[in-house]
Amino acid sequence: MMNAHTDTPVLVGVNHGATNLKLLARQAAAKTDRIESASRKIGVTLYSPEGKRLYLRCFEISQINFHYITVFARMKVADSEVERIEQELRTMLDSRLKRLNKALVDAEAKCTANGISQLATYDVEPLAFDAKVFSMLDRRLLELIEKVDQLMPMLETLCIDEVITPSQLLIEKSRNKNAVRGATKAIRIVRASLERKANTPTPITAPSPLAASDEKSNDPVTDLVDAAAEHH
Numbered sequence: 451m452m453n454a455h456t457d458t459p460v461l462v463g464v465n466h467g468a469t470n471l472k473l474l475a476r477q478a479a480a481k482t483d484r485i486e487s488a489s490r491k492i493g494v495t496l497y498s499p500e501g502k503r504l505y506l507r508c509f510e511i512s513q514i515n516f517h518y519i520t521v522f523a524r525m526k527v528a529d530s531e532v533e534r535i536e537q538e539l540r541t542m543l544d545s546r547l548k549r550l551n552k553a554l555v556d557a558e559a560k561c562t563a564n565g566i567s568q569l570a571t572y573d574v575e576p577l578a579f580d581a582k583v584f585s586m587l588d589r590r591l592l593e594l595i596e597k598v599d600q601l602m603p604m605l606e607t608l609c610i611d612e613v614i615t616p617s618q619l620l621i622e623k624s625r626n627k628n629a630v631r632g633a634t635k636a637i638r639i640v641r642a643s644l645e646r647k648a649n650t651p652t653p654i655t656a657p658s659p660l661a662a663s664d665e666k667s668n669d670p671v672t673d674l675v676d677a678a679a680e681h682h
Contacts, residue, residue: 501599526648543590
């Protein structure tokens with residue numbers, strides 16, 4: 451499976467058509483060039499418009515938030531607290547990866563059961579580039595986006611062949627895209643909480659970013675993050 455203005459990764463290439471250029475023009479502002487840590491460069495190719503938008507709107511902004519959580523927060527917040535947050539972020543992302551893996555297996559099984567051996571393809575050129583990965587959390591989020599990208603043409607094919615209805619297609623697309631969007635929202639809330647903690651003389655507990663929780667905590671901020679993750 452699995453970036454030259456310095457504030458924007460180099461995604462635009464000679465093979466990117468007008469549609470991709472429009473997507474790139476709306477890329478969320480992020481300044482990963484200000485991250486001084488070393489990064490792995492991972493080749494990524496995204497085919498679906500959903501996968502492209504998720505990367506452009508969610509990935510690098512989340513990287514900035516990850517970097518604050520794992521590096522800058524440690525300057526003012528107890529290391530044990532940061533480690534707790536990191537572990538819960540890993541758990542949240544791994545849970546979402548597990549759900550997307552199951553969705554891929556289920557979609558492939560439906561294709562096989564209905565004699566579908568060739569998937570629908572996109573006429574717009576894919577986005578092919580090297581993504582910077584600074585941490586294990588970056589890597590997990592990137593994998594989430596790639597799995598959503600893999601799933602989209604499978605769902606489109608199932609709809610074309612009348613295995614699922616157009617309404618079911620929209621529901622499944624939304625559910626799987628929200629695996630990334632919900633994680634991005636939870637990461638943003640956790641970073642904001644850690645910033646408040648770093649700037650507050652009295653100790654407070656940062657919220658849990660776990661994707662699902664059957665029990666509500668006594669911390670309203672924790673419950674807010676859990677609810678955001680559950681519904682996105």
